[in-house]
Amino acid sequence: MHPFGVPIGVWINAFLTLCILSFLYKDNPFFRFAESLFAGMSLGYYIGIVTENTLRPNLFRPLAQNFWGNVLLLIPMALGIMLYFRYIPSVAWLARIALAVYIGYYVGVYLMQKLHGDILFQSRDTIVSLRAGGVDTLWNIIVMVGVFSVLIYFYFSAEHKGALGKVSKLGIYFLMISFGASFGYTIMARISLLMGRFSFLVNTWLRPIISS
Amino acid sequence: MRLWYAFIMIVVCFNVWFGSDALAVEIEDFAAQDTPSDGGQSIDLRWVATGRGKVFILRSTARDSAFSVVGEALASDGAYTDFGVEEGVNYYYRLGWMSGGDTLQTHTVGPAVAKSNWFRKYRSNALVTTALMFFLVITFVNRAKKGHPLYIRRIAGLSSIDEAVGRATEMGKKILYIPGILSLSEIQTIASLSILKHIAKLTAIYGTDIEVPNKDPLVFSAARETVREAYLEAGKPDQYREEMVTYLTYDQFAYAASVTAKMVREKPATNFLIGSFFAESLILAETGQAVGAIQIAGTADIPQLPFFVTACDYTLLGEELFAASAYLSHEPVLLGSIKAQDVMKAIIMVVVGIGIVTYALGSEFIKNLLLTR
Numbered sequence: 001m002h003p004f005g006v007p008i009g010v011w012i013n014a015f016l017t018l019c020i021l022s023f024l025y026k027d028n029p030f031f032r033f034a035e036s037l038f039a040g041m042s043l044g045y046y047i048g049i050v051t052e053n054t055l056r057p058n059l060f061r062p063l064a065q066n067f068w069g070n071v072l073l074l075i076p077m078a079l080g081i082m083l084y085f086r087y088i089p090s091v092a093w094l095a096r097i098a099l100a101v102y103i104g105y106y107v108g109v110y111l112m113q114k115l116h117g118d119i120l121f122q123s124r125d126t127i128v129s130l131r132a133g134g135v136d137t138l139w140n141i142i143v144m145v146g147v148f149s150v151l152i153y154f155y156f157s158a159e160h161k162g163a164l165g166k167v168s169k170l171g172i173y174f175l176m177i178s179f180g181a182s183f184g185y186t187i188m189a190r191i192s193l194l195m196g197r198f199s200f201l202v203n204t205w206l207r208p209i210i211s212s
Numbered sequence: 213m214r215l216w217y218a219f220i221m222i223v224v225c226f227n228v229w230f231g232s233d234a235l236a237v238e239i240e241d242f243a244a245q246d247t248p249s250d251g252g253q254s255i256d257l258r259w260v261a262t263g264r265g266k267v268f269i270l271r272s273t274a275r276d277s278a279f280s281v282v283g284e285a286l287a288s289d290g291a292y293t294d295f296g297v298e299e300g301v302n303y304y305y306r307l308g309w310m311s312g313g314d315t316l317q318t319h320t321v322g323p324a325v326a327k328s329n330w331f332r333k334y335r336s337n338a339l340v341t342t343a344l345m346f347f348l349v350i351t352f353v354n355r356a357k358k359g360h361p362l363y364i365r366r367i368a369g370l371s372s373i374d375e376a377v378g379r380a381t382e383m384g385k386k387i388l389y390i391p392g393i394l395s396l397s398e399i400q401t402i403a404s405l406s407i408l409k410h411i412a413k414l415t416a417i418y419g420t421d422i423e424v425p426n427k428d429p430l431v432f433s434a435a436r437e438t439v440r441e442a443y444l445e446a447g448k449p450d451q452y453r454e455e456m457v458t459y460l461t462y463d464q465f466a467y468a469a470s471v472t473a474k475m476v477r478e479k480p481a482t483n484f485l486i487g488s489f490f491a492e493s494l495i496l497a498e499t500g501q502a503v504g505a506i507q508i509a510g511t512a513d514i515p516q517l518p519f520f521v522t523a524c525d526y527t528l529l530g531e532e533l534f535a536a537s538a539y540l541s542h543e544p545v546l547l548g549s550i551k552a553q554d555v556m557k558a559i560i561m562v563v564v565g566i567g568i569v570t571y572a573l574g575s576e577f578i579k580n581l582l583l584t585r
Binding site for chain 1: 335337338341342345363364365367396397398399402430433434436437460461462463465466467469470472473476477491494514515517518519521522529530531532535550551554557558560561563564565567568571572578579582583584
């Protein structure tokens with residue numbers, strides 16, 4: 001079906017986009033319909049994604065093909081099922097074991113990632129040259145002062161008074177300047193998302209209608 | 213035009229002249245061996261080359277046949293790491309290059325077998341730092357458990373939590389608590405649940421309505437436990453209702469649309485946006501501000517902090533979120549961890565400070581100590 005030369009899918013897409021955008025005026029039945037449809041469909045979609053991309057290739061298929069060779073997969077499967085035990089009051093405590101394993105695993109993984117990727121890496125990069133010459137030296141001093149003052153701001157073991165208070169205040173200024181830069185940068189990215197949606201409405205939906 | 217043709221001819225001659233020179237490659241001392249200190253995912257190739265051409269890396273699991281190209285490198289590089297190997301398999305290698313229309317190859321080297329190593333020596337610095345951090349955390353946690361007072365300064369945003377709950381109570385409206393969009397694998401979400409417990413206790417005491425809409429199923433489950441426990445600890449288990457903690461959807465923007473609609477329809481007096489957020493942060497915070505709610509945010513996601521700072525009344529910046537959860541819960545484990553992190557920060561500042569001074573004096577010793585590979 002191509003009403004006015006535009007595929008029906010594009011019509012539905014444009015209608016739902018306009019329904020969502022109508023929220024900018026005020027809450028209305030069209031927005032409520034699109035919102036409920038979006039939430040419900042996305043939930044169903046993710047159930048499908050998890051089944052197809054996680055459960056089937058990583059659990060069901062290996063077990064079906066070689067059960068005893070992949071018997072260890074029963075452990076994560078059991079942990080996953082245990083999460084649902086919270087709905088059975090007599091064994092609800094078992095759900096906590098599954099949660100504990102899940103959290104413990106990720107804490108271990110992230111510990112090394114953060115340490116190796118962030119802390120050591122950034123500490124090394126903060127060791128800047130104070131003899132780089134000219135403007136570079138000035139920038140390096142700004143980097144050094146910025147890192148130290150922000151670290152002092154995030155020092156919680158002492159009240160920020162006196163000299164410590166002044167340095168931590170400097171840290172806040174550095175943070176706010178970086179937030180300002182980050183704000184502008186991210187807004188630019190969001191504007192491009194908005195342009196993408198309007199490009200769809202104008203070029204994919206409206207233009208063929210006007211042309212036909 | 214003639215000049216142009218002449219220029220083209222010169223360029224072509226130049227290319228042919230130096231191009232043929234580039235193909236004149238000779239390879240010596242070609243060798244293949246397991247990459248040391250790795251997880252068994254790669255094999256290192258080394259050679260000594262004369263000439264500046266390109267060489268192709270040929271690999272096979274048999275000594276004399278079935279070689280195929282798996283990569284290429286400049287002969288002058290003298291090294292290549294093959295990451296496309298499986299652990300425990302024998303691999304044979306040759307180098308190949310083009311010379312005057314012919315394909316030349318080195319002799320076969322191998323077998324080389326990728327093996328995983330127990331210890332990655334390049335990460336010794338990470339091991340030492342982890343051991344130090346463990347020592348500090350265990351020390352301070354034990355001190356906290358034994359009742360030694362561990363001082364943590366009060367964070368400005370925390371004073372406003374009581375105010376915000378009080379405001380919702382006075383207005384007779386609900387509190388919306390949004391625990392971020394990531395799962396329990398994210399430490400911010402765990403800190404958020406700790407703060408949720410404190411707030412739920414307050415709402416139980418004051419009899420204020422609270423709603424916690426969730427995106428992640430595991431967080432939803434944990435948040436229900438948290439709120440239920442809070443009401444139990446506050447001595448008001450009868451006031452707890454399962455509907456206080458709801459599940460919306462797993463999609464980021466569908467979740468954002470549902471929560472913003474909830475804000476507009478139900479006009480909560482107070483919104484807490486505490487946890488890990490991404491692009492939905494400004495959508496949520498701006499809508500909350502538009503409906504006149506007092507908003508307290510907290511996240512360690514640096515790109516989202518500017519949005520919370522501009523659209524919320526109070527914001528817990530980065531690590532303040534974790535400190536806040538420790539401060540509010542008075543859990544010895546959390547207090548000890550925050551204290552250990554402070555000591556670690558001081559140590560890092562000293563190391564970096566010494567590093568800057570020694571680097572200025574011409575020594576790269578400290579800088580190399582922190583090298584990550």
